[in-house]
Amino acid sequence: MIRHARSRMSPGIASGSVRETSAPRVQAAPDGPVFLKASKRPAVPVTSDRPAVPASGGGLTWLQIVRLALVQTALGAMVVLTTSTMNRVMVVELALPAIVPGALVAIHYALQMLRPAFGHGSDGGRRRTPFIVGGMAVLGLGAVGAAAATALMSTSPTAGILAAMLAFVLIGAGVGAAGTNLLTLVATQVAPHRRGPAATLIWIMMIAGFAVTTGLAGQFLDPYSPARLVAVTATVCAIAFLVSLLAVAGVETSGSGGTAKTPEAAAKPAFRVALAEIWAEAETRRFTILIFVSMLAYSAQDLVLEPFAGLVFAMTPGETTALSSAQHGGTVLGMVLVALAAPLLARRLPGILTGLCVAGCLGSALALGLLATSGFLPGLVALTPLVFALGLCNGVFAVAAIARMMGLAREGAKGREGVRMGVWGASQAIAFGLGGFLGTVAVDLTGQILGQNLGGGGSAYAFVFGAEALLFILSARLALRAVTRPSAPPASSRREPGPSSSDVVPA
CATH class of the missing domain: 1.20.1250.20 (MFS general substrate transporter like domains)
Structure with missing residues (x-):
C-alpha cells in the first residue's frame, strides 16, 4: 500500500542537448521500452517519458x-x-x-x-x-x-x-x-x-x-x-x-x-482507452494482484485480533486496547526502519526494497502462524510481543510496497500516472473492505462448523490466522514476480541501462 536507481543516461541525452559524435537514434519497441542505435548524424533531443522533476x-x-x-x-x-x-x-x-x-x-x-x-x-x-x-x-x-x-x-x-x-x-x-x-x-x-x-x-x-x-x-x-x-x-x-x-x-x-x-502525455485519451493501456502492462497487472492479496491478508486481522485476545486470552477491554497500541507501535517502527535502511543499503543491494517487501510478507506469515498456535496454548504464550512483531513486519512490508508503487507509477505509458495509481488504490480499498468482513465471517463460520463456542478454544481463530499467513506467503511470491520484466531487452540495449529506475533508493 519499491526500487529506485539513478539514471545512467549520458549527460547530453539527459539534458536534451545535441551532440555530434555517435549519437543515439531512438527506436520504439512494441512493448514500450526505448532502444538506442548508433547513428553518425546529430541526435535530436530525447524527450523523457516520465513526469518532469526539476532540472x-x-x-x-x-x-x-x-x-x-x-x-x-x-x-x-x-x-x-x-x-x-x-x-x-x-x-x-x-x-x-x-x-x-x-x-x-x-x-x-x-x-x-x-x-x-x-x-x-x-x-x-x-x-x-x-x-x-x-x-x-x-x-x-x-x-x-x-x-x-x-x-x-x-x-x-x-x-x-x-x-x-x-x-x-x-x-x-x-x-x-x-x-x-x-x-x-x-x-x-x-x-x-x-x-x-x-x-x-x-x-x-x-x-x-x-x-x-x-x-x-x-x-x-x-x-x-x-x-x-x-x-x-x-x-x-x-x-x-x-x-x-x-x-x-x-x-x-x-x-x-x-x-x-x-x-x-498531453493528448489524453478516453478513460476506457487509458485504463485498457494500463491493464495491458504486465507489471502493472502483477502489482495490482500483489496489492489486493497482501492487503486482504493485512486487513483481515483488524476486526479479529482484539476479540481473539479477549475470548481466548481473557484480556480486559483496556488490555486489548493496549495490545492494539503495541501492534500500531510495531507498524510505525517497521516503517521507520525501512526509511532508514533502504537508502543506506541501496548501493550494495540494488533490490533492497523488493527484498524488504518479501521479508515483511514472510515475517508477517510467521507471526500469524505463531498466533494461530498460541490459541491452543494461551497460558504459555506472551501475546503482546508476538503482536508487536506482527505489526513490525506489517510496517516493513507496507511502506516498502508503497515506495515500490511510487516508482512503478512513473513507468509504462507516459501521461498515465494518475490512472495507474488509481488502479492500485482501488485494489487496496476493495481488499480492505473485503478483508475486515471476510475475517469476521470466517471466524463465525469456522466456529459453527467445528461445533464450538468462539470463547472455548482457539480453533476458529487459528483457521483465520493460518489463512492470512498463507496469503502473506503468496504475497511474498507475487512481490518477486511483480518486479520482473521477462520480456525486457538486455540492460545494455536500453535507454536507461541496468536496474529499473525504481529498483533502489540511492543514499
Whole structure:
C-alpha cells in the first residue's frame, strides 16, 4: 500500500542537448521500452517519458514533502470520525445493528472503484492540486453530513440512514479524488532517493491523523449529544480542510520545474482507452494482484485480533486496547526502519526494497502462524510481543510496497500516472473492505462448523490466522514476480541501462 536507481543516461541525452559524435537514434519497441542505435548524424533531443522533476534532479524539498504529508493527516482526521466515532455512536448510543455502520463504510469502500477515473482526470498535463483540494472539500461535506445524519437517526432512523448513505457516497468520492491525486503528485514530483522516506512519512502522518483526532474528539464529545457530535465533526473538518489548503498551495508549481509536458502525455485519451493501456502492462497487472492479496491478508486481522485476545486470552477491554497500541507501535517502527535502511543499503543491494517487501510478507506469515498456535496454548504464550512483531513486519512490508508503487507509477505509458495509481488504490480499498468482513465471517463460520463456542478454544481463530499467513506467503511470491520484466531487452540495449529506475533508493 519499491526500487529506485539513478539514471545512467549520458549527460547530453539527459539534458536534451545535441551532440555530434555517435549519437543515439531512438527506436520504439512494441512493448514500450526505448532502444538506442548508433547513428553518425546529430541526435535530436530525447524527450523523457516520465513526469518532469526539476532540472536539478532534487524534486520536491523535504519541507514540501512534509506539507503534502499534512494533507494525508487531514484526510485521515476526517475519515476516522466516520469509520470509528460514528460507528460506535450508531451501535452503542443508538443501539442500531452493527450491519448499519458496516454497510455505510462499505459504501465508502465501493466508491474507491472510481479512483482510476479520478487519476485519469488529472492526467494529460492537468494540475493535480485542484483535484486534491476539491476532494478534501467533498470529503469534509460528506463527514459533516454523516454526523448530521447520525444525529437524525436518534429521532428518525429511516431518514437518518438514507441521509447517511448519501453522505458516505460523498466521503468515498472525496477520499478517492484527494488520495489518488496526492499520491500521484508525490510519485511524479519526489526524487527517486526520497521516495522511500516520503512514503514512510505520508503513512505515519496518516496514522498520526487517526490518533490525534480520535484522542481530541473523544474528549470534546463527552458528555455525548447529537448536537455535540455535529459540532465536533464540523470543527475537525474545517480545521483539516484549512490545513490541507495551506499545505498544498504552491507545491505543485514550485516542484514541477516548469518543464512542459510531452505531446503524447498531453493528448489524453478516453478513460476506457487509458485504463485498457494500463491493464495491458504486465507489471502493472502483477502489482495490482500483489496489492489486493497482501492487503486482504493485512486487513483481515483488524476486526479479529482484539476479540481473539479477549475470548481466548481473557484480556480486559483496556488490555486489548493496549495490545492494539503495541501492534500500531510495531507498524510505525517497521516503517521507520525501512526509511532508514533502504537508502543506506541501496548501493550494495540494488533490490533492497523488493527484498524488504518479501521479508515483511514472510515475517508477517510467521507471526500469524505463531498466533494461530498460541490459541491452543494461551497460558504459555506472551501475546503482546508476538503482536508487536506482527505489526513490525506489517510496517516493513507496507511502506516498502508503497515506495515500490511510487516508482512503478512513473513507468509504462507516459501521461498515465494518475490512472495507474488509481488502479492500485482501488485494489487496496476493495481488499480492505473485503478483508475486515471476510475475517469476521470466517471466524463465525469456522466456529459453527467445528461445533464450538468462539470463547472455548482457539480453533476458529487459528483457521483465520493460518489463512492470512498463507496469503502473506503468496504475497511474498507475487512481490518477486511483480518486479520482473521477462520480456525486457538486455540492460545494455536500453535507454536507461541496468536496474529499473525504481529498483533502489540511492543514499
